[in-house]
Amino acid sequence: MRVVVPFAAEAPKTRLADTLDADERESFAWAMLQDVLVSLRDAGREPTVLATAPIDVDVAVVVDDRPLTPAVNAVLDTASEPVAVVMADLALATPASVSRFLSTPGDVVLTPGRAGGTNAFVTRHSDFRVDYHGTSYLDHLTIAREVGASVFEFDSHRLATDVDERADLVEVLLHGEGRAREWLIEAGFELDISGGRVDVTRSG
Amino acid sequence: MRVVVPFAAEAPKTRLADTLDADERESFAWAMLQDVLVSLRDAGREPTVLATAPIDVDVAVVVDDRPLTPAVNAVLDTASEPVAVVMADLALATPASVSRFLSTPGDVVLTPGRAGGTNAFVTRHSDFRVDYHGTSYLDHLTIAREVGASVFEFDSHRLATDVDERADLVEVLLHGEGRAREWLIEAGFELDISGGRVDVTRSG
Numbered sequence: 001m002r003v004v005v006p007f008a009a010e011a012p013k014t015r016l017a018d019t020l021d022a023d024e025r026e027s028f029a030w031a032m033l034q035d036v037l038v039s040l041r042d043a044g045r046e047p048t049v050l051a052t053a054p055i056d057v058d059v060a061v062v063v064d065d066r067p068l069t070p071a072v073n074a075v076l077d078t079a080s081e082p083v084a085v086v087m088a089d090l091a092l093a094t095p096a097s098v099s100r101f102l103s104t105p106g107d108v109v110l111t112p113g114r115a116g117g118t119n120a121f122v123t124r125h126s127d128f129r130v131d132y133h134g135t136s137y138l139d140h141l142t143i144a145r146e147v148g149a150s151v152f153e154f155d156s157h158r159l160a161t162d163v164d165e166r167a168d169l170v171e172v173l174l175h176g177e178g179r180a181r182e183w184l185i186e187a188g189f190e191l192d193i194s195g196g197r198v199d200v201t202r203s204g
Numbered sequence: 205m206r207v208v209v210p211f212a213a214e215a216p217k218t219r220l221a222d223t224l225d226a227d228e229r230e231s232f233a234w235a236m237l238q239d240v241l242v243s244l245r246d247a248g249r250e251p252t253v254l255a256t257a258p259i260d261v262d263v264a265v266v267v268d269d270r271p272l273t274p275a276v277n278a279v280l281d282t283a284s285e286p287v288a289v290v291m292a293d294l295a296l297a298t299p300a301s302v303s304r305f306l307s308t309p310g311d312v313v314l315t316p317g318r319a320g321g322t323n324a325f326v327t328r329h330s331d332f333r334v335d336y337h338g339t340s341y342l343d344h345l346t347i348a349r350e351v352g353a354s355v356f357e358f359d360s361h362r363l364a365t366d367v368d369e370r371a372d373l374v375e376v377l378l379h380g381e382g383r384a385r386e387w388l389i390e391a392g393f394e395l396d397i398s399g400g401r402v403d404v405t406r407s408g
Contacts, residue, residue, distance in 0.1 A: 157363075157364035
């Protein structure tokens with residue numbers, strides 16, 4: 001199985017701009033990428049990063065500066081084996097959750113993200129293609145059915161939690177087990193349970 | 205195994221007040237309760253509702269008007285068998301997700317909810333007790349370890365999604381398979397993907 005991790009190398013995580021400055025967002029995105037790569041490797045896989053620009057990372061890198069949808073579809077177009085695509089901002093990923101995901105049978109296995117995204121998928125069907133625009137999870141269900149693929153929904157809080165905005169940092173502090181959580185703690189973040197809802201706060 | 209579903213019978217779901225009026229919140233909470241009960245029954249269990257006031261529902265009801273923590277602990281105090289506690293607002297629950305949860309081994313099996321809650325747990329250890337205040341998931345990890353129980357984290361997006369606020373309705377429309385989703389559709393709700401983020405909109 002080919003395992004691909006798309007990564008936006010430039011100006012990542014803009015929706016965290018209320019909480020992190022541009023350099024911090026880049027550094028934090030990098031920590032999340034490392035967590036995903038480590039989880040995949042500890043699960044016995046050899047991931048490739050599909051990056052929008054050259055990056056220096058300890059795994060194979062393919063550079064494709066196009067948007068996510070055509071870049072991933074180019075991978076699918078040329079694949080001669082099953083393909084897994086796992087987003088780089090799944091900071092709660094663990095070897096166990098990744099292993100369970102990659103070993104789930106089905107022509108197409110979809111992991112929904114919050115708000116209709118598709119955080120990870122496996123395709124073992126040569127005609128499946130992606131469309132990440134809008135509520136991609138529903139679109140991917142439709143595409144899979146249209147090509148006659150069996151579809152399985154993979155049910156995981158860890159892999160459903162892509163880290164896009166401030167509220168997601170709460171999840172990283174609560175459940176993260178890798179560098180992204182360490183990054184937040186070193187940057188002074190901690191849980192704030194003083195209000196009615198759990199939030200993050202920053203010291204220093 | 206005793207399976208208990210706590211239910212706030214009066215003025216439920218106040219954090220949905222920006223989207224639903226009081227009668228609607230009550231009706232929607234009822235629909236979610238039905239979805240949880242149906243999922244448990246289809247998974248071969250016979251749930252009991254632990255309600256804050258008498259309610260008319262097609263399963264056994266125990267009334268305890270105390271807050272959630274003492275009411276659940278009273279159940280645990282008198283239990284002579286393993287106990288599962290599943291929240292009534294898990295509108296994405298399915299027989300499959302509930303079955304997987306209830307068959308997960310461990311002295312204590314915890315299902316985190318978003319933002320540090322505990323959406324469901326199983327205890328097979330007689331000394332485990334609950335404390336739902338604050339980030340209950342972390343507290344429950346601590347309590348389980350203090351009593352010497354083995355702890356397992358149950359990883360499920362469906363059971364991690366308790367429906368408290370407007371953004372959660374998106375998840376119900378996307379992934380719900382029961383009455384709560386039907387309720388929203390009959391009330392005129394649909395997904396709104398016109399903005400940058402997926403939201404719900406209401407017609408009529």
